[in-house]
Every structure is written in structure tokens, then in C-alpha cells.
Amino acid sequence: KSLPPFPPGPPQCPLVGNLFSLTSRPWEPCMQWSREYHSDIIRLNLVGTSVIVLSSLSATEALLAKRSAIYSDRPPAPMACDLMGWKYLFVFMNYGDEWRTHRRLFSQELSPLATENEFRTSTRVSAHHLLRRLLHEPKDYLEHLYRYAGEVIISLTYGGDAAVGEAPYIHLAEQGTKNIASAVVPGRFLVDVLPILRHVPEWFPGAGFQIIAREGKNLAEKMRNVPFMDMKRKMEEGTAQACFTVNALQALDSCRDSSSYFDESTVKNVAAVTSIGGVETIAMTLSIFILAMVLNPDVLKKAQREVDEVVKQTGEFPDLNDEDVLPYVAAVMRELLRWKPLAPIGIPHRLSTDDHYQGYHLPAGSLVIGNAWAILRDEKLYGPDTEAFKPERFLHSDGKLNKTIPHPETSAFGFGRRICPGSHIAMSAVWIGVVSMLAKLDIGRSTDETDEREEPHEMAFGGGGMITPLPFKCSLTLRAVEVVDI
Numbered sequence: 001k002s003l004p005p006f007p008p009g010p011p012q013c014p015l016v017g018n019l020f021s022l023t024s025r026p027w028e029p030c031m032q033w034s035r036e037y038h039s040d041i042i043r044l045n046l047v048g049t050s051v052i053v054l055s056s057l058s059a060t061e062a063l064l065a066k067r068s069a070i071y072s073d074r075p076p077a078p079m080a081c082d083l084m085g086w087k088y089l090f091v092f093m094n095y096g097d098e099w100r101t102h103r104r105l106f107s108q109e110l111s112p113l114a115t116e117n118e119f120r121t122s123t124r125v126s127a128h129h130l131l132r133r134l135l136h137e138p139k140d141y142l143e144h145l146y147r148y149a150g151e152v153i154i155s156l157t158y159g160g161d162a163a164v165g166e167a168p169y170i171h172l173a174e175q176g177t178k179n180i181a182s183a184v185v186p187g188r189f190l191v192d193v194l195p196i197l198r199h200v201p202e203w204f205p206g207a208g209f210q211i212i213a214r215e216g217k218n219l220a221e222k223m224r225n226v227p228f229m230d231m232k233r234k235m236e237e238g239t240a241q242a243c244f245t246v247n248a249l250q251a252l253d254s255c256r257d258s259s260s261y262f263d264e265s266t267v268k269n270v271a272a273v274t275s276i277g278g279v280e281t282i283a284m285t286l287s288i289f290i291l292a293m294v295l296n297p298d299v300l301k302k303a304q305r306e307v308d309e310v311v312k313q314t315g316e317f318p319d320l321n322d323e324d325v326l327p328y329v330a331a332v333m334r335e336l337l338r339w340k341p342l343a344p345i346g347i348p349h350r351l352s353t354d355d356h357y358q359g360y361h362l363p364a365g366s367l368v369i370g371n372a373w374a375i376l377r378d379e380k381l382y383g384p385d386t387e388a389f390k391p392e393r394f395l396h397s398d399g400k401l402n403k404t405i406p407h408p409e410t411s412a413f414g415f416g417r418r419i420c421p422g423s424h425i426a427m428s429a430v431w432i433g434v435v436s437m438l439a440k441l442d443i444g445r446s447t448d449e450t451d452e453r454e455e456p457h458e459m460a461f462g463g464g465g466m467i468t469p470l471p472f473k474c475s476l477t478l479r480a481v482e483v484v485d486i
């Protein structure tokens with residue numbers, strides 16, 4: 001019996017398939033093809049690998065969420081994992097027991113910390129540092145956003161004292177993220193297509209990737225071991241501060257006689273993935289916020305008025321739990337995720353067995369991508385003019401938050417069992433950063449003619465798998481009217 005057809009897709013070239021039809025912003029042509037073929041599921045061929053792209057919330061829910069038992073594997077990444085040594089990060093792990101153990105430790109010992117008062121208090125202190133740095137050296141705003149995100153994540157993982165002063169782990173996290181990002185660009189390293197090349201020695205002509213791999217390996221080991229060993233030393237000296245690593249090691253110690261589902265190496269790995277997953281993502285989301293405010297001064301004013309009102313009435317700093325009293329700011333937060341989703345095609349999943357959907361055959365081994373970019377531009381869900389930054393789309397006409405519109409987190413953070421486990425930490429840190437900036441700063445266009453950075457523009461983004469705004473001209477000044485000192 002013959003198999004059903006594959007989903008529709010653009011014509012393919014011999015050998016390379018659709019490789020050359022994909023730009024550095026693959027989410028855009030994928031959205032176009034989906035519209036052209038009137039199908040929320042399309043199929044591409046990348047040098048022999050079958051790639052299924054899903055462009056609607058219903059398709060991602062039907063496959064990546066409801067059939068997650070077979071849609072949660074990851075494709076191999078020989079350069080990043082085997083050669084550079086990043087395979088200890090559970091983001092790269094196959095769907096199985098090792099991944100499950102890491103993910104469970106993250107959910108049980110790390111995520112709950114984000115809801116604790118200590119986390120919010122220390123994040124507000126970091127936001128205070130952020131404002132001071134932004135006002136002092138506004139041109140270096142990107143560096144300050146990284147520093148803020150680094151302080152939040154490193155304190156959570158290794159304790160507050162690890163995030164002050166020179167804070168070498170923040171720098172390490174930045175280097176690590178860049179190193180991985182360079183390794184996972186599709187087609188950059190031939191060894192990802194021909195894994196046999198991994199055995200070619202460094203001195204062999206054309207084996208420059210082995211030198212890059214060696215450098216990556218040093219970094220990967222440093223990230224995993226150096227902060228962790230410092231932490232253990234502090235624990236022995238009795239100077240360690242409360243954080244994920246200390247809690248997890250104490251939990252391990254307390255069940256020494258009985259068996260624990262994780263061991264010391266799991267703690268090390270989860271701590272490292274937090275720095276890799278958390279720092280750049282939080283910093284870049286805040287950078288997209290500044291860009292959105294520079295381009296939309298009316299939105300900025302409205303959001304500032306709302307924060308002022310609440311602070312005046314309550315005398316308190318509004319938290320993420322205060323969404324209902326700050327509906328406009330909550331709508332700005334949703335629009336931030338929708339307008340420029342940081343990871344527009346997320347991280348590919350891998351289908352582990354043959355499957356069928358909408359009468360199409362989906363072969364085992366296919367990479368499966370949820371195109372968050374396309375979903376978040378679906379006019380049926382988010383109304384017209386989806387390229388514009390319009391928080392109003394999330395509001396009722398009386399200004400209350402319209403909770404029937406799907407929250408963009410349902411696609412911006414990925415899907416199914418692989419959905420981003422750090423989303424609560426991220427949203428909490430971004431919320432505190434955003435509300436602090438709204439309360440204290442005027443954000444606008446720069447009039448400095450000597451400023452050589454890019455003009456703020458909604459398309460001024462770097463390439464790669466993430467949407468990262470290039471440094472742009474902007475002015476960040478203390479607001480003329482200070483309502484209440486928060």
C-alpha cells in the first residue's frame with residue numbers, strides 16, 4: 001500500500017533541497033510558503049533531511065503538545081555537542097531518562113525560586129543598578145542590560161555574591177552563549193552534515209573547525225566546573241549564600257542514605273544551562289522593549305501614566321501578580337513577545353517515529369519546527385496590522401486585559417514537553433526591568449549627531465536563530481516628573 005503524500009512545500013534543488021531558498025531569517029519564507037500553499041504544515045528538504053514547519057497554534061498543539069511522546073527528541077548537533085562538548089546542556093539531550101532527570105531538577109529546585117520574595121527583592125536591587133548604569137552611561141545600554149540579566153540569573157544559580165564586583169561568571173555566560181550560537185548556525189560547519197569529518201585531525205588542511213572546537217571545549221568545561229567548584233568551596237567554608245546550587249546540593253546530602261533521582265553532575269549541568277539559557281534572552285527582550293518604546297512614544301507615555309497611577313495609589317512597586325491593575329503594561333509585555341519573538345523558530349524537535357497528520361505522511365527523523373513568527377502574526381488570533389507594535393490588541397474596549405486572546409507565551413517559549421522551563425524566571429525579570437524603566441526613564445530618539453550607532457528601525461536585527469536588535473541610537477534620561485520614589 002502506498003504511503004500518503006508529504007505535506008506541500010517549495011520545489012527542491014538536487015542534493016541541497018531547499019537550502020538556498022532559506023535566508024538568514026528563515027521564519028519569513030516559511031510563513032510565505034505556508035500562505036502560498038494554504039497549509040499550516042509544509043515540508044522542506046535540507047540537504048536530505050526532512051523538515052516539517054508548523055505555522056498555526058492548532059497544528060503545534062495537535063503535534064508538538066498532544067503527540068509529544070514522539071515529537072520531543074532533538075536532532076544531533078555534532079559540532080556543538082560532540083566536538084565542542086556542550087552535550088551536558090539538557091537543551092541538546094535526546095528525549096529520554098537523562099533529559100528527564102535534568103528537566104525535573106530544573107522544575108523542582110530552580111523554577112520555584114522565581115516566585116519567592118527573595119528573588120523579587122534581589123531582582124529589584126539589580127533593576128536599581130540597571131537604572132543607575134543606564135543614566136550614567138546610556139550609550140552602553142546593551143552592556144547594562146546584559147549585566148542586569150547576568151545579575152538576576154547568576155544570583156539565582158550561584159548566590160548574590162557571585163553576581164557583584166567583577167562577576168566573571170556573567171562574562172563566562174555571555175561567551176558561552178555566543179560560542180553555542182556560532183556552532184548551531186545551519187550549514188556553518190560541514191561536520192554537522194558529514195559527521196565522519198569529526199575524526200579529521202586539527203593539522204589537516206580545511207580542518208579549522210577542530211581548532212574552533214577545541215576553544216569551545218575549554219569554555220564548555222570552564223562554564224560547567226569553575227562556578228560550581230567555587231560554590232562547593234564556599235559551602236565548606238560556611239559562606240555560601242542561598243541559591244539553586246546550594247539548595248540542590250543540600251537536598252542531595254539529606255538523602256545520602258536513600259537514593260536520589262539526581263547526582264552532583266546533574267546539579268552542575270542544570271546550573272550551567274541556566275546561565276546559557278537565561279542571560280542573553282532576558283537582555284535581548286529588554287533591548288527589544290527599548291526599541292519598541294523609541295519607535296512608539298505614545299505607547300511609552302500611556303504605560304508610564306499607568307505605572308505612575310498604581311505607584312501613587314499603593315506606594316508599592318507593581319509585581320507580575322499585579323497584571324490586573326496594570327492592564328496596559330501587561331498588554332505591552334504580551335506585545336513584546338508577539339511583535340519580535342526572540343526565537344522565531346525556537347529550537348527544532350525531532351520526530352521519533354512515522355506519523356500522519358491532515359492526510360499527510362510525516363517520516364520518522366524529520367525535524368519539526370513550530371514557526372512562532374507566523375503564529376504570532378496570525379490575524380485570526382491577533383487582529384490586523386500584525387507588523388505594528390500595538391498593545392491595544394490585547395485589551396477590551398474598556399481597557400481591561402482581554403484574556404481570550406492567546407498569550408504569546410504559548411508559542412514564543414516553544415512547545416510541548418520541550419517548552420522553555422525558564423519562562424517564569426524570564427517574565428519575572430523582564431517585568432521588573434520594564435516597570436523600573438517606565439517609572440524612572442524617558443526613552444526616546446537620540447539627537448546626538450556624533451552617535452554612530454544604527455538608526456532605530458524595526459528591521460535592524462542581527463542574523464542567526466535569534467532576533468537580536470543591533471545597537472541602535474536612543475536617548476535614556478531621567479524622567480522630568482518623578483511621581484514616587486520606588
Ligand code: HEM
Nearest residue numbers: 091274277278281342343346347413414415418420422426
Ligand atoms: C524571553 C526569554 C526566553 C525565551 C523567548 C526563551 C525561548 C525558548 C525556546 C523557544 C526554547 C525551545 C523550546 C522548544 O524546544 O520547543 C527554549 C528552551 C529552553 N530554555 Fe528558554 N527562553 C527564554 C528564557 C530562558 C531562561 C531565563 C532560561 C533559564 C533560566 C531558559 C532556559 C531554557 C532551557 C534549559 C531550554 C531547553 C528545554 C529543553 O530542551 O527541554 N530560557 N527557550
